[in-house]
Amino acid sequence: MRDVAIVAYIEGQNTSATTLSPVEMIVPVVHEVLKRANVQRSDIDFWCHGSCDYMTGQPFSFVSAVDALGAWPPIMESHVEMDGAWALYEAWVKIQTGEANTALVFGNGKSSAGDMNRALTLQLDPYVVAPLWPGFRSLEAMGARAAIDAGTVTERQMADVVSRSLRDAADNPNVLAYGYRDADELLDEPMTANPLRAHDCPAMADGVAAIIITTADRALEMCDRPAWIRGIDHRIDFQNLGLRDLSRSNSAALASFHAGVTKDKVDVAELHATYSHHEIILAQSMGIDRSTTRMMPSGGALVANPLMAAGLARFGQAARQIFKGNADRAVAHAAQGACLQQNIVAVLEGN
Amino acid sequence: MALHRCAVVGVGQTNHTACRGDVSIAGLVREAVDRALLDANMTLADIDAIVIGKAPDMLEGVMMPELWLTDSLAASGKPLFRVHTAGSVGGSTAIVAAQHVMSGLHKRVLTIAFEKQSDGNAMWALSVPLPFSMPVHAGAGGYFSPIVRSYIRRSGAPSHIGAMVAVKDRTNALKNPYAHLHEDHWTLEKAMESPMLWDPIRFVETCPSSDGAIALVLASEDVADKMPGKKAWVHSTAMRSEPTMFAGRNQVSPRAGEMCAEDVFRKAGITDPLKQIDAVEMYVPFSWFEPMWLENLGFAPKDQGWRFVEDGVTEMTGALPVNASGGVLSSNPIGASGMLRFGEAALQVMGKAGEHQIDGARTALGHAYGGGSQFFAMWVVGSEKN
Amino acid sequence: MADDILRIRTPIGIDYTWSSGPGSVVYMRGLENGKLIGRRCPDCELVYFPPRNGICPRCGVLLAAEVEVGPRGTITTFCVVNVPFLGQTIKIPYVAATILLDGADIGMQHLIQECEAADVRMGMRVEPVWKDKSEWTPSLENILYYKPTGEPDADFDVYARHL
Structure with missing residues (x-):
């Protein structure tokens, strides 16, 4: 395998409802991430991005995103109907074939354009489940209930996760949830989808995240302390909730194993935990000790969740901890699908 | 050249038709998958990773349907990847899957592309009206027809060329049991009388709307070498994109298509494509695109592609047979159409194309495009290792 | 007989909010006043009408100067x-x-x-x-x-x- 590193990360301003068009959201982020790596468009061998038509309500909505890239002369480019983290995976695979050395990947989403709680329900079995419009939040509440009943998660732990995320959010200018509250205060809040309270659910955002990855011969030109991708893997679980033990995530466990998470100490973890109980389930499934690993220093997806970009943002935020020297070994993770159905995990190292 | 070789060792497709009301989306997909696995003498348990592609999710009304299809593909615990690059998606998906092998990551990869248009309302799905804009296009034909008119004006092609391609592809489809349209009554005279839907595009010169799926099993060299059956070695793959529209853009022969062809031929060591390619499966949803792509791909000189058609070069018996399978003009499950081209190219070099086999085909090109003629995906496959 | 059911109809409805983006405002305000206003790319200097997404897709930069075109x-x-x-x-x-x-x-x-x-x-x-x-x-x-x-x-x- 070729050594590949994340060398630059930029996220656009997360907003609750932007009036920018998706293309206008992407252009400045692409320019910034190129500038951050000190490269030109012509230095990028491969471009890949993740987005979803059902977020904009337009078929082929990703097509206009190509306008943001200045794709002239024509470029080597691809698109995944997945979170941008999988766009990074496709680029990493492409680099492994030797057909590219440097790639720019991004994820973009305008969660505010439609009712995402409703739209995400369309991921379910179209014949027997989706027509019931269960609502995505309700499915996640079922997952939380299963974990609480199994004794792997407590409401107190969930409140602690939220409290810590709110505290960290104070240091991150790019969030949509504000104001520190301790766990006791949070537990006094009413339920919105029992056992979930409003703060257990993500702060939905419109946003863009972009990353540049490159091979060993150029990484140090683009970044003082690159975040080397030492392992990366993604796995999926059955969708049918009745076929899964919702108190854990098999696919996260497998991806974590194949990425090599537990081979050494994890300094920092940026997990794409969109609901508070996800963090606990993920850490347990992935073999991450939350008492010794710094969890989500960015505040995580609970405080800013731009759909289709939020997973890639975790990769970027984990890389930032390496760039800054705050961590030598970090874990990045993204998930999609109901109740942590599909998971991608990467181990990033500074040395 | 990539670091590791990759071969197509199994090809399976469904019967394509306007409405596969007898199966669910999952049933349609499994039909293709089971045939591909049978062809490769494998089961789902042998598969390391799955790469799925399809065109817009709105065609069936299922968001990211691969999440749901995990159950029917027994994919739990595996990597499952989803590609969407508009009409070229079938081709791009096969390329992403091949890269999973060419990178050395996996040894047995299943790749799938499908569309079940009859499960949704394609007209609604593809033309969600945007506020403040003027809707004039009238569907894909309305979009591509002005480009065809530009080609005719530039090249001086006579009006019967589109009809000739249509008759050829519909006739070829009679030899392909999986094709959607099996119409044995077409003659050039009759085709010329076919009504102009989107003048200069006649009804007979347009593709149908189909339900259908295709799956390919891709294997690494060590796995493929141990298999007794015929295989198609992936000699090269290429993708290129450019914006939908910009001032001065050549829409008739997009630069991205030319670059993609140059790249895929260069990597496969092909210096004289007309001589060295034995069969082409080209993405031709409107018949006029055959002469246009012949030029774009470098088989014919500029403005001369139509002469190849007129001289019968692209007939099954010609020097450069194009779409022996009947092509997109005879079956168009949108998201699957690109992979059908890639799979049919593989079948040709495997010698397994049945009645529409081109005798002695050793090297073939699979071609797909999408969006406003802006996304291109191609592969060259051969009967021997490159 | 339930055995006979092969197809069911399950209508889907989701409402979306669409924004043209600030790059198109000048163009749309122009139309409101009977004027056709395009915008020029600062890099290639070509004039786009409509100013699609406020971007020159060839150069990947925001369009700049307003230019009245036509009619x-x-x-x-x-x-x-x-x-x-x-x-x-x-x-x-x-x-x-x-x-x-x-x-x-x-x-x-x-x-x-x-x-x-x-x-x-x-x-x-x-x-x-x-x-x-x-x-x-x-x-x-x-x-x-x-x-x-x-x-x-x-x-x-x-x-x-x-x-």
């Missing part, structure tokens, strides 16, 4: 539509044309009327027919259609690079 233009290419289309209120056959407005560097799509479909030509000069001013909104639909001006056709060379 007349040249048909670069066209389609004679003979198929009924969802929501279509126009009688078939009708002509959907790509029109290169004077001063713009990229064609836009609109209808051609007040002339037989068979008489429409590449290179034909056309001008807009506007709705009554009282009905104007920030939309290209303010223009009902384009009609021939009667000027001599433009030379092929003038619009050849816009095909």
Whole structure:
């Protein structure tokens, strides 16, 4: 395998409802991430991005995103109907074939354009489940209930996760949830989808995240302390909730194993935990000790969740901890699908 | 050249038709998958990773349907990847899957592309009206027809060329049991009388709307070498994109298509494509695109592609047979159409194309495009290792 | 018998909020006032009408200076539509044309009327027919259609690079 590193990360301003068009959201982020790596468009061998038509309500909505890239002369480019983290995976695979050395990947989403709680329900079995419009939040509440009943998660732990995320959010200018509250205060809040309270659910955002990855011969030109991708893997679980033990995530466990998470100490973890109980389930499934690993220093997806970009943002935020020297070994993770159905995990190292 | 070789060792497709009301989306997909696995003498348990592609999710009304299809593909615990690059998606998906092998990551990869248009309302799905804009296009034909008119004006092609391609592809489809349209009554005279839907595009010169799926099993060299059956070695793959529209853009022969062809031929060591390619499966949803792509791909000189058609070069018996399978003009499950081209190219070099086999085909090109003629995906496959 | 059920109908409805983006505001305000306002790319200096997403797709940069274009233009290419289309209120056959407005560097799509479909030509000069001013909104639909001006056709060379 070729050594590949994340060398630059930029996220656009997360907003609750932007009036920018998706293309206008992407252009400045692409320019910034190129500038951050000190490269030109012509230095990028491969471009890949993740987005979803059902977020904009337009078929082929990703097509206009190509306008943001200045794709002239024509470029080597691809698109995944997945979170941008999988766009990074496709680029990493492409680099492994030797057909590219440097790639720019991004994820973009305008969660505010439609009712995402409703739209995400369309991921379910179209014949027997989706027509019931269960609502995505309700499915996640079922997952939380299963974990609480199994004794792997407590409401107190969930409140602690939220409290810590709110505290960290104070240091991150790019969030949509504000104001520190301790766990006791949070537990006094009413339920919105029992056992979930409003703060257990993500702060939905419109946003863009972009990353540049490159091979060993150029990484140090683009970044003082690159975040080397030492392992990366993604796995999926059955969708049918009745076929899964919702108190854990098999696919996260497998991806974590194949990425090599537990081979050494994890300094920092940026997990794409969109609901508070996800963090606990993920850490347990992935073999991450939350008492010794710094969890989500960015505040995580609970405080800013731009759909289709939020997973890639975790990769970027984990890389930032390496760039800054705050961590030598970090874990990045993204998930999609109901109740942590599909998971991608990467181990990033500074040395 | 990539670091590791990759071969197509199994090809399976469904019967394509306007409405596969007898199966669910999952049933349609499994039909293709089971045939591909049978062809490769494998089961789902042998598969390391799955790469799925399809065109817009709105065609069936299922968001990211691969999440749901995990159950029917027994994919739990595996990597499952989803590609969407508009009409070229079938081709791009096969390329992403091949890269999973060419990178050395996996040894047995299943790749799938499908569309079940009859499960949704394609007209609604593809033309969600945007506020403040003027809707004039009238569907894909309305979009591509002005480009065809530009080609005719530039090249001086006579009006019967589109009809000739249509008759050829519909006739070829009679030899392909999986094709959607099996119409044995077409003659050039009759085709010329076919009504102009989107003048200069006649009804007979347009593709149908189909339900259908295709799956390919891709294997690494060590796995493929141990298999007794015929295989198609992936000699090269290429993708290129450019914006939908910009001032001065050549829409008739997009630069991205030319670059993609140059790249895929260069990597496969092909210096004289007309001589060295034995069969082409080209993405031709409107018949006029055959002469246009012949030029774009470098088989014919500029403005001369139509002469190849007129001289019968692209007939099954010609020097450069194009779409022996009947092509997109005879079956168009949108998201699957690109992979059908890639799979049919593989079948040709495997010698397994049945009645529409081109005798002695050793090297073939699979071609797909999408969006406003802006996304291109191609592969060259051969009967021997490159 | 439940065994006989092969298909069910499950309608899907989701409402979306669409924003044109600030890059299109000048163009839309122009339409509201009966003006055709495109924008120039600061890099390649070509003029886009409409200023699609506020971006020059070739250069990947935000469009800048406002430029009034048209109102007349040249048909670069066209389609004679003979198929009924969802929501279509126009009688078939009708002509959907790509029109290169004077001063713009990229064609836009609109209808051609007040002339037989068979008489429409590449290179034909056309001008807009506007709705009554009282009905104007920030939309290209303010223009009902384009009609021939009667000027001599433009030379092929003038619009050849816009095909």
